[in-house]
Amino acid sequence: MSALEALLLAFSGDLGTAAVTVLLVGPMVTAAVMLLVSAHRIAVVLGATANLVSFGAALVLLGHRPPLNIFLHVDDLNIALIALNAFVAFTSSLFSAGYIEHERRIGRLNRRTSQLYHAMYQGLMFSLNLGLLANNIGLMWVAIEMATLTAVMMVGVYRTPPALEAAWKYFILGSVGVALALFGTILVYFAAASEVGDGMEAMAWTVLLTHADGFDPTLLDIAFVFLLLGYGTKAGLVPMHAWLPDAHAEGPTPITAVLSGLLINVSLYVILRFKMVLAANPHVLPPGPLMIGLGLVSVLFATLMLYRQGDIKRLFAYSSIEHMGIAAFAFGMGGPLANFAGLLHMVMHSLTKSAIFFAVGHITQVKGTQQLSAIRGVGESHPVLGWGLALGVLAIAGLPPFGVFMSEFLLISATFARAPVLTLVLITGLLIALGALLFRLNEVVFGEVCGVSLRRDGSYVPLVLHLILVLVAGLYLPPPLVAWFQHVAAQLG
Amino acid sequence: MFLPFVLCLVPFLFAAGLLVTPVASRSWASFALYGVCLGVTCLLLAVGVLGLAAAGEGAPPQLMRLPLGLPGAGVGFRLDSLSAFFLIVVNFAASAASLFAIGYGRHEHAPGRVLPFYPVFLAGMNLVVVANDAYSFLFSWELMSVASWFLVIAHHRERENRRAGYVYLIMAAISTQALLITFGLLSDFGRVLDFEAIRTSPHAVDIARLAVLAAVIGTGAKAGLVPLHVWLPLAHPAAPSHVSGLMSGIMTKVAIYGLVRIVFDLLGPPEWTWGAGILFLGGITAVVGVLYALMQHDLKRLLAYHTVENIGIIAIGLGLALAFRANGFALGAALALTAALFHVLNHSLFKSLLFFGAGAVLTATGERDLERLGGLIRGMPVTAFCFLVGSAAISALPPLNGFVSEWLALQAILISPELPQWILKFLVPMVGAGLALSAALAAACFVKAFGIAFLGRARTVAAERAVETDRTSQAAMLILVAACVLAGLFPGMVVDALAPVVTMLVGSHLPVQSSNPWLTLVASTPERSSYNGLVLMVFIALSALLPALGIYGLASRKLRRAGAWDCGYPETSSATQYTAASFAQPIRRVFASVVFSASEQIDMPLPGDARPARLTLGMKDPVWTVLYRPLVETVNAAAAVVGRARTLSIRQHLSLVYAVLILLLVVLALWQ
């Protein structure tokens, strides 16, 4: 380690800055290379290596934070998410290696489309890293926009009518969301410019936070409405969610995992950034009720929709909407404990849901279909997959010993006494969701075996790794993570 | 000093579950795993006994904290007299189940689906009773549910079992969420999750009431209080029999532990309304549970419904204890609580025993349906004997243990006219009548269960050919039989052992029994009431021996075998015997026509018609029709309404977003 450290120090003089550079430049360069290299094997190895390096850089970042700068920064809020992001990106790239190979073998992807896929994957990672690292609200917007565009590319990569349809829907709804978010960003700039003066300073989030108490509250209020609806579109909050199930169902499963595990998380993270600015201004209308409202609507809508799904990926896509709703509810309720619970929930959902999609990806490939009615008895025909899926579903449904249980426990115990009726609505939603998921699980994993069973190689390591992490998190959280989240939770108001 | 042992032993169970997973299908795996479980539970039992003994001598509760779980708070554990008592209850039955399973588990055709989860289930139950903060409590609580859910769907190929698992896990989740609400209410907005702190902090009246309501729903859903019992008769029979025994015998008791811990311990001084509510539910549960049981002809389901009844009896005791305590009648509270806890112990013993018996029958014949059994007493004498003792005990017949707790509960009811509240004055005698009714119906039910399954003539070939179960299974059942008999003959010892628990919870206890002459059990004062199972047993034995000796010595001792008399019209077909359904017919007519809207349709073909006559029984479960079906239908209807959103076009979705935007802006404009 010391040798590498020395090397990095020699390279940039500061380990943290070096890590940030690696996180941003790495994926971008890889994406560029991928557009040139068409050999699948090289692309796979290169992609996984790049993501591994990014993950290493994210780990370095945990210990060495670079100095603040008005474009990029690393603080308590994004540091854990950067590490999470890099980790899930790495495991997903491992998963996607086998997945894409299979897709090429059965002819759903050709050389060109898989090349595009690999390049866009790295592009998406770059934009997500940028979104997380950005200290500039304009940069954040650009990053999210880029992430959307790259994701659209990958959703439509199969070139089938439903895939194009899904990509198109995603593109249009995403564009409108982007427009709304931009308008909100401009309004924030207006509010900031009259206080801190024109120029780049007025777009730096850290500057905004320190001067927020002098901003015009009306502008901030209106801005937040636009930002919430705009970025909320990307986060999949109801009623802006319409793109999400289609995009999840029609894209390649590794992308589904990344969408659910990372993209919607980063969008919610951006909303949090703005919420922190609002929280620092005592005169604004509290944004809490708005987020609670959207959160609860999302939870109820998504849980009820769970009953109406015939496609396994859409099913879990709606579950993602539900969990974003839960997180939004948590941040809307506010207070150190609920905010903490919300942050934890984001992390846990990301890990768990990507694990579920890993399992689902394997299952859809061995069964050759995404139809729930044709996928039955997986626990018997493919024990590891079946049990992995079962554990993942139990985890996402909030049952111990998994981490989601902890976040839901914290959330409900912290909020029930404050808002019994609202929390009861949330609890109802959770129970309905459990009912739906379990109903499907019963058939998918434990039903009578039916249908084909195709050959599929590929590693179960990502699935198992995620499940172990979620399990450990249910029992023990590392103290630094707790300290960061507690600090952020206090700032979130 | 004993608590660390518990925490050291429990990981062994987890490890056993983990290690057995890859080798579960080997023949020795089941033997090894159940052996380990037996050893660990025996040790845990010893810890419980030592802990209770220490508490009896006035030792303070032991506390421990591990840096796991929730950030900042850690995981707290506590071993006090209540925990120790429940450790004993849990681990005694658990060790018996493990012993039973050493033999029984060999017949398991899906060992990979049972072995890994069995020790986790045991560990979960053990952790619940020593948990000392809301997080670890609920964590272990839910762990117990999830592990047992896996066991319920172990034989997942049967659709019935999958449905059972589904209903079970949903109800378990409802239970957890309700308890989460309880803790949410008590924890000062989630800040105080430690039981020690919850116990000492004051709670507002309304908050406490809501918390009790949520706690009753939460623990009731797990214990099987009507109307939250629906999962229980589905899930318990679905699991392998030793697990059914654990689920019915001790998991429901762990739920009772939760109720006692929250309502008696954490919430501080009770209100009488809590007691009235629990009492009412208990009364309903006791009667409805046994009526359900009478209508069943699936042996394990019948037993499961009986669990519902017994939970009702326990709840009656707990409710009375709360009512007494709220009114400051320390002795009454102690009496009622002792009755309830005694019944907890009893039920864990005889319900495990009965399920083991059912399991032995199941392995010997492959049948759970009473209508396809019969005459097993000849092929399986030991099992029959054990099942008979269990049946007698659960039917509250003296001198066995079931009678003692029932007797104590009735004694508690008899001192309740002192309670000043009018509602209680009306409620308590009603509940008393319900208790008496349920005891009488339980006897009828077990006459049916034992009589149809073990007596008479075999109704199928499988029943005809049944052979006795293996030795270890027999040993497990015989141990439980001995425990039932001993607890019935020496109830004073159990009551004395319960004294520290009762003192901790209601501040008073029954008079010390060990100093009574002839080991008599005295509820309050000897003038008022007393009971001596031992003397009674001796009397019965003597008075049976006396005429036997007399007749054998002075009159005839000859015995001839001949065909059955049957009023001179013996029928050779075993189908002419009374069946479970026909046995229950009078009671069905009396009770079930009202409660279950039972109907009988007779299809009698005309003379010359060759088709057989048919009697069709129709039965509706009121709880399903009134409570759950509408619930399910509401969710389905709502899902259908929401599902229409699926058909919206992109433009319509955009309009929706736009509408929200405009709405929010309008709100903002109005607000300013």
Next chain:
Amino acid sequence: MIQYLLLQGFQMMLVLAVAPLLIGIVRKVKSRLLCRIGPSVFQPYRDLIRLARKDVVVAHNASWLFLVTPYIVFSAIWVAAALVPTYALGLIFSWSADIIVIVGLLALARFFQALAGLDVGTAFGGIGTSREMMIASLAEPAMLMIVFTLSLLAQSTQLSSIAHYMMTVDVGLRVSCGLALLGLVMVAIAENGRIPVDNPATHLELTMVHEAMILEYSGRHLALIELAAALKLTLYLSMLVCVFLPWGMALNGAGTLTLVIGVGVYLSKMAAGGTALALLEVTVAKMRVFRVVDFLNFALMLGLLAALLLFVSRSI
């Protein structure tokens, strides 16, 4: 000490001796009321001895349970009957069981008898058992409610204490007492299978209950069961008189003379009770089986009402 044991032993023997006589008296009185001469009042003794001497014939497939049941039934009922105060109060073992235990012992006897009825696997055994359990499921709660009433009045569940209370305290004419008396009489009729609930004299009637259950028994087993039935009737009658007509019973530690008087009074009370039962049986007709339900429900309601009245009046 020995003296106390003797007194207790005497009570056991007394009920055993009185039981067949009581049956004899009832039969005799009934016969006379029907203008028949009827058998001697001692005929039941002769019947029992005759039965005891006969061989036992057991069905091929009867199990061990069938063979031990007569002894269990007999001993449980005998012990129960011996625990009801007859001629004296506060006997040495009276504390070993209270009235709830007595109900429990009767339930124990019934439980085994019902099982034995199912053991051979005949249709008649089943019908009897099934009906017996249905009747018991109503009679037992009714009985317990009456027990409640009495215990609430006397602040005790010990029959000795209740009788003592009834003897010494001026209870007066309380509604609850009357309800309890009526209820207890009804329960007693049902539990003993007397008219109008069941007819002990028939064997081949489709409405029979108790007799159908013991149809397969013969010889000494039948003798024991018949004796147990007689003891049960004695028990109920003793209970009725000891609670509602407690006069004449010897108190704890009374002299010999009082004890002798107690025995005499007890015997005459039993004779009167038997006569009354016979009178009742010849004046009413047997009910259909499912009318019994209403009959017993009424008894249960009486008991509940009596208990409720006491619960409520306690605080006034």
Next chain:
Amino acid sequence: MPGQGLAFDVAHMLAGGMVTVSFMLLFQDRLFALIQFISLHALVLAMALAWQAYIQTAEHLYAAAALALMVKAVLIPVVLHRLVRRLRIERTVEVVVGVGVTMLFGICLVALSVVVMLPVAAKSPLMWEDLSFALAVVLLGLLIMITRRNAVGQIIGFLSVDNGMTLAAAGARGMPFLIELSIAFSALVALIVFVVSLSHIYKRFESADVQALDRFRGDTP
């Protein structure tokens, strides 16, 4: 550098002009007319940008104005025009609700924009005017999007949203990234146009054939 009064008045007039053009867009039901008016919309925007560049003496805004003029006022309308011809949809009249209702609603939107920004007026009337007009243009643009069934009509709505956004950004002094944002948006619109022209997806905003979709998505009803 003109006086404050004049600077304000001209900016006001141009912004108001944009709102007016938005209204015109709103009641057009012919595609060609729509395309002409969106061109006009962009033209007014370019003027507003240029005026802002002049009064703020910010050179980069000139560039933005030039960009708007070239891309939005000329290039995109021309492409759209050709697209409409190629797809032979020039005669389609596809408005969801009646023009009268839409107009009434549009007026309400403008009122809402003004009212919701009212508290800002106390601090800076200039900013208030600026932002409420921009907000009105954005909201009207969205309204155009959702009241058109046709993809081209919706693209035009999106373009006018974009114009409103640029107007708002221009009003902010020293807003960084303005040109970049402008380019990004133009690229976005271009991409949409590209996709629409490339595939026959122009109807897909509406997705009328829902049942067909269900079939290949396997949704259970």
